[in-house]
Every structure is written in C-alpha cells, then in structure tokens.
Amino acid sequence: MSQFNSELRRLILDEARHLMITQGYNSLSMRKIASKAGCSATSIYLYFRNKDDLLHALIEEGFEMLRARLVETAATIQDPLQRLEALCREYVQFGLLNPEYYEVMFLLRPEHMERYPVEKFRRARKNLELITDTLNMFDRGGQYKAGDAYVRAHAITASLHGAVVLVNAGRLDVRIDKSIFVDTVILQIMQSLKSYTIQAH
Amino acid sequence: MSQFNSELRRLILDEARHLMITQGYNSLSMRKIASKAGCSATSIYLYFRNKDDLLHALIEEGFEMLRARLVETAATIQDPLQRLEALCREYVQFGLLNPEYYEVMFLLRPEHMERYPVEKFRRARKNLELITDTLNMFDRGGQYKAGDAYVRAHAITASLHGAVVLVNAGRLDVRIDKSIFVDTVILQIMQSLKSYTIQAH
DNA sequence: TATGTTTACTTAACAGTGTTAACTTTTTAG
C-alpha cells in the first residue's frame, strides 16, 4: 500500500465521490473511477485494499458530515425537547439531501465493513450518543435504568432511518407531501416523549 | 415467453427462493439458480424476462406472506389499540424471521421494479391500508382531515421498517437486547398514539 | 406414416464486474 497522502489517492477519492453522487452508487466501478481519475483500474489498489476499502472511505466521509451537522445543532440549542427535535430534523434532512451518501452509509447488508470489525459502527454510534445525552437531560430524577435512554435513542434513530429510506426509495405515496410526512414522523417521536418526560418530572 | 404454468418455471422459482434464503440475496446468480434447477442459465429467460422479473416474483411472494399475517392479525383482534400493536409486532416479526425476503422486498433502490410502474407499490400499500383503517377507528368524531391517518400509517411503518432494517443489518448495539429494542420502538409508536386518541375522544 | 411448424432448450459469445500476478517505468538513495 502506497502512502496515505498522495495526489492520486485524493484524485481517486474525488472521482469516486463525484461518480457516486452523480451516477449513483450502483454504477460505481473500479474501471470507471480509474478512467475519470486518469489512471488504470489496478492503480486504485495501490491506495485502497479493495473496492470495499474505497467505499469505506466515502462512508467515513458521510458519517463525518452527518456528525458535524448534529454536533452543531446540539451545540446551538439548549432546551432538551427543542434540541431533540432539531436533531431529528437535521438527521432526516441530511439523509434526504445526500441520498447516495446515505445509501452507501447504511447499506442493508454491510459486508462492506466486515473487515473493519473494531471501529465498525463506532462512528454511527457516536451520533446516537448525542441523542442519548439529550434524552438523559430529562432524567434529572434518575428514575430510569441505566441504558434506558440509549435504547430509546436507538428507537428514535430507527424511526428517522425508516423515514429517510422510505422517501429516498420513492416508496412514499406520491399523494403525500414529503415534508408533511417528515413532520408526522418527528411529531410521532416527540409525542411519544411526552410520556417519557412527564414520568421523569 | 413460455407458458406460466410450467414444471421448470416452478423449479427455477423454488431453487431461486432456496438459494436466496440459504445463501443470501447477494449470492443469487442466474447460473447458480440454473445449476440447481438442472437447466442452462438462458433457460430461465424462457420463463422470466430477466433477473429483475425473477426477483419480482419472489418479492410478490414476500408481500403475500406478510399481508396474510397482517390480515389474520387484524381479523382476530377487535380493539383498535390492541390490534394496532399486534400489527406492529407481526410486521417486525416477519422482517426479523425472514431477513432475506425482507431485504429483497425493500431494496433501497428499487430499480428492480421500474419496469412494473403500475402495480409497483400497490401491494406494499395494501398493508398500509390495514393500519390506516385501524387508525381511522379512533376518529369517530371525524375531526381529522381525510388522509391524516394514511400519513400517520406511513409514519408508523417507517418506524417499523427502520427497526427491522437496523436489527437485520446488525447495527443494533450488541449490548441491547433485540426484543427490548423492538418493544421500545412499538412502545414509542403506541405512546405517540395517546395524543392521537385523546384528541379524538 | 411422413412432413412442416412451433415450442423448448442449449451453446457460444459479448460486455461488464472485482481482483491478482507479472511486468515496466519512474523516483529515490548511496
């Protein structure tokens, strides 16, 4: 494997990203990337172990982008409920605005990551921590079991994820306005939290 | 295209299903299916227009299975809230027990269906009707806008779908018990409905 | 029974995929 900081490596990644965004993840082939980058297909293997490794670099980019947005959102809003709702909106918006990134980040069967077992989902979970922490702000009384908010955070992201996937796959009934749908999903989450917060106070 | 009722056609479908379930959707190739079915790869094209068409047959099977379960559940439980919760559980259980079916049914990018634009998502929406109808049972006062329950049903299935995908992809933190997670997601849905039903009465 | 026609199916091939091994060129170091 050649050095990490390389002109060609950056170029390959740039062209891969561009192809993914414009043509879609499906039509991402080593030869196409190489062609755009002006090198041979096998040259990619000088900088990436395989296609999965290259994809993984894009996946990391995506999680970094998403995380940056969520961290910023969390930092600017203090009120727990408002912050949580803003986090939800930010999450969905990211998914809808970056469908190709989102797809490659959350491929159903992540065989693409099997070779990275350690930090496999660490980045994805960092985003969950933001939600978990916000949820824990409701638990001033401390009556919830440890990890309760963490499970709840998983449930929330599951809902958000489902919403993003449903819209991006074009599975939403065309008669339903997308933003109304998103509002409904987030409303559902926030409404469910009422019981959570009422109990907590 | 040869006749619909054919020994070989049934055999091909059987072997494709078996391969999908045992080896996974990814390793489903025309040549493998043909080999198992004891014919040449091109013979498949006598009964299916292409691989997508073959997959579509399996997708239809999946939706038929899911629908049968939901219809039965809806028929046996009268109380709206209990029925809705049971539908949710049934949906998630189907997804978790038939991960390969579920994956092929809800591939993120359904290019596989683009050639069937008319009845594309009709079957998927039939399941939504079951939930929509149940939701409408809350609206005896008639204060909700038409289609409100339909959007709400979409939001609910989005949450359920997200939960299934998250678990099936192995994205759930190993420290979290799967059934507890599922319970939490469904609890979230049911809690959110409290506001819905309270308003309705 | 023999002939022609449709149906069923196969083989060969094409263009594409990720990936490896072997070879060549370029860069760097002594």
Add this chain to the structure above:
DNA sequence: CTAAAAAGTTAACACTGTTAAGTAAACATA
C-alpha cells in the same frame, strides 16, 4: 552513475447478466 524501492501498467482469471444463433423435441397436418 548505479542499485533499490516505489509507482503504475498490461494481461489475465473467474465471475456477472444478457443476447443471438443453433439444436432437439413435441405437435399438428396432409
């Protein structure tokens, strides 16, 4: 200026879905 290391290439392999052309079987008609 030469030897070694790095960078990049071409050729090839084993796959993939799919099409065109050819063959074998079934069937209908005279």
